[in-house]
Amino acid sequence: MSTKVRYISEDHLITRQNRAEQEFLAAFNAEKPGLAAPKVVVNPYLINPLCALVMFTTPTAVAPTLTVHGKRYARENLSHTFKAATEHILPVLGLYEDFANQVTVTLPDGSSNTLTIQTGKLPEDVCRCLNIQASLDYLGDHIMFLTPAGKNLPTAYDYRGDIRWLLTENTMFDIKRVKNGNIVTGSSRFCHMPYNSTGMVEINLLGKVYKEYRMPGNYHHDHFEMEDGNLLALTQDFSRDTVEDMCVLIDRDTGEVLKTWDYRKVLPMDVAGSGSQDAHDWFHNNAVWYDKRTHSITLSGRHQDAMINLDYETGDLNWIIGDPEGWPKEMVDKYFFKPVGDLSKFDWQYEQHACVVCPDGDVMCFDNGQYRAKVKEKYIENRDNFSRGVRYRIDTDKMEIEQVWQYGKERGQEFFSPYICNVEYYDEGHYMIHPGGIGREDGYAAKHLGPFLDPKKPNVELRSITVEEKDGVVLYQLETEGNFYRAEKLPLYHDGDNLVIGDGQLLGNLEVTEEFDTVPEAEEVFELPPSFHNIFIEEDEDRFVFHGRFEKGTLAMLCLENEKESHNYFLNTSASWHLAMCSGAFLEDDERDIKMHISKLGLSGVFKVKLIINEKKYQTGVSILCPA
């Protein structure tokens, strides 16, 4: 094939992992090794180079204990005892990179075997810890997981700042441990710019994907596990002209959408916009929280500087936390709170993230504070601004609000993070504050968001800071390179099943990609597109992604053709500027580079891929297979 068009076809990660699992299980079953010479597989699920499996059999059912030795001394050891069995497939988590790790397996009868598991170097551009203040007394067996806000990777750091977990897939946005001990986070599969991926993935810490929950409106920002295991997830309807304004309930077993909340039904779209609002992304929903006590969902809308609360059953609006300036009077009177208490310490939140409802009903969030005003004339420059974690006490009878805690205002621009970030409630007086989107230029808070800054420039720094405070004392602070969307502190092992053998599943559906019903007149030529266009087609099991380079203003259309039918997709070659860029994972360095995802849903057969560029229709030499 000409070098003018590149093409790859790759099975879904789930399929590749299923295959890998079957292979190592087959080898294990053929060998049936004992503890004296166990079978060891490093990175068994292909995407976590800091893990391994140790497999062996015992004549009787016993409960083995696995210890990953600390790099320095025994107090750093990580240990976990697994359920009794005769066939043991033990996950080894938290290996040090580029190191001959010592791992000991001990049986209840005292017999043991210490193995050496050598790991390799991590990718060169992995984000390193720059500073850490922590102790084993405080962290115990927990490490800090950070999820990427760009092309960096999901990474977890121990109390010394050593990387102990890393995925080589750019899974993104929220990361939460669910009740069965697994992790749910965003998939790394691109769908729609600026940062929408196919859905969520449920994984274990080895990186094994148990389920991918595909969503027709894609996934962005956040999700929440309900008591019955179903998942609330943030999404949108791409057939509308607005985005990031819907939440859905996903069936955990089938991936089916069970319920939808549409904020356009309860909020005006053209009022009280934050400095980042536009008509398309009018609300910018970046967090969801279900509160059982009030049977309601709380949602954070960055582009209206508002946290709203909806009745779970009806979707009706209950209240809004935010600066009331710019909202219609009838809404202010009905839904907004009046500040009370020590007003000299009270601040509203602006462009906030990560709303959390505390057990007593207080509402926390990360107050990014970008612009910190409702009208342009009052906007605060980033270098004069601050970000913080904040906790508000609300009285929904009196419609009063009191600020009862904050951390960060006193740190000024050094802590300022205009996008992403989160807070965590651990207990009364015990919180995490994660300004993960710090960008500095010439030593000052930068004017632009992290994804638009070039960290290779000597005057630019991208930073992520994670602080934990207890009763007013900072007990932990981690500072890393890069920007990280959220932080989540977790132990590597949990009491449930740390590994369940069996095939992963691809659930739910992508959308049927919108076709264009007008096809421009173009002369079909039997040649490949000029190499300038740098055409690259990535085919996956359920979709393909087209990449190309086009000068602004080029007329371009992707055509799928066979002898019976054709399907045509308009390619937008206009340069676009996004006021929100919560993950720069899919951003291209050259703004002429575009990509478009085409779902195979609704297509059946084999199609030749052709490309209209201005007045010519080119061949690509690529055919796409869409199973019936």
Place this chain on the structure above:
Amino acid sequence: MITEISQKDYESLDLSAPMLIEFYSKTCGPCKMLSFVLKDIAKQKPDFPIYIIDFDENRELKERLGVKGFPTMLFFKDGKEASRLEGLKQKPAIIKAIEAIA
């Protein structure tokens, strides 16, 4: 029928009749695509007047009409703007807007 006009031509248009006025730019891919959509619509509705105006060359007019980007389609009836569509749209959305004023 599609007719290219300038600001001067616009000033002499009789806006009381239903019509579509599209602001486009020569440097815009979606505008180029929309030109094919409008050609199809003109074939389907040959008596409905469609005017196209170069956004870059008629800046005062686009400011006056509050046109912020391209392509933008303004639907006029009885001398007033009845509705507008911003960005590239497919035939059904444009025909629906035309039928609402025709």
